[in-house]
């Protein structure tokens with residue numbers, strides 16, 4: 312009796328009324344044939360009336376409510392037809408439940424995006440604030456008289472220039488990320504030797520590595536030419552970011568090694584250092600924009616926390632991904648794959 316259909320309701324009411332009429336007619340001592348006739352006519356009329364009433368007042372209203380929901384629903388497909396011989400209220404109840412679940416998950420998704428957007432705006436403003444304040448401070452001090460002192464003025468100008476460089480680097484990184492995220496990034500595919508690119512990148516980070524006494528080398532056994540097909544400029548940026556990190560977060564007199572491994576259709580490239588390492592709890596968020604493990608150290612190294620986010624995006628536009636293994640105090644290994652050059 313739980314999911315009783317409108318037709319069943321009408322039959323039950325009609326039966327009950329017909330029985331009542333039959334009882335009354337019998338009590339009035341009417342002829343048998345008349346009693347049957349009267350209850351039959353009453354039964355059929357009540358059945359028709361109740362069925363019509365339910366259809367008119369309930370089914371049509373349900374359809375109206377359902378249509379309103381359907382217009383904001385993304386299920387698509389044609390209009391649902393409910394049969395009066397089934398349980399239309401039950402069906403609509405299930406649909407509304409499902410619709411409400413969909414709405415909740417959509418709202419959660421929107422809330423999450425909104426949270427990211429706010430966080431991102433906050434981070435950008437915060438990162439820009441420091442260099443702007445510094446530049447402002449140096450310039451005002453110079454204007455307030457420090458300009459007359461030849462030693463101070465040069466020192467302050469150099470500091471202001473460093474802050475301006477930092478600001479430029481941040482804005483460049485943000486533009487790179489925004490271009491990569493907009494999906495409109497242009498790929499400049501070419502075949503090139505990864506080994507040769509590695510030497511080029513080693514040369515460009517050599518100065519920083521020397522300052523920390525860190526040695527950078529290609530692992531023994533990985534020194535052959537490796538022809539890959541990729542966007543050279545973007546892969547150069549990936550290697551610069553990963554090698555810079557291995558220097559920034561490496562120990563003095565440490566070692567950074569690059570390994571290249573043949574994986575059938577791909578090459579696997581791994582960059583390992585024996586530096587600070589990263590605690591496991593940080594690894595899932597490491598590639599997020601502005602995420603830094605040790606905020607103090609990272610900022611003093613001039614880092615903004617965008618380097619790995621850029622690496623991740625640059626590899627994703629190549630159809631590849633980045634992964635990391637790390638133990639705090641032991642070191643880190645960042646790895647990614649690239650397509651082999653065809654032909």
Ligand SMILES: Nc1ncnc2c1ncn2[C@@H]1O[C@H](COP(=O)(O)OP(=O)(O)OP(=O)(O)O)[C@@H](O)[C@H]1O
Pocket residue numbers: 552556557559560561584586587588589597602603604605609610613614615616617618619620643
């Ligand atoms: N090789 C590594 N060893 C230890 N920690 C690392 C290493 N690479 C990255 N990290 C950690 O991950 C964080 C994010 O790195 P990412 O390169 O994205 O930012 P950053 O180096 O702080 O700034 P940026 O690269 O934008 O100048 C760093 O702040 C650092 O804490």
Ligand SMILES: [Mg+2]
Pocket residue numbers: 552555556614618619
């Ligand atoms: Mg970095």
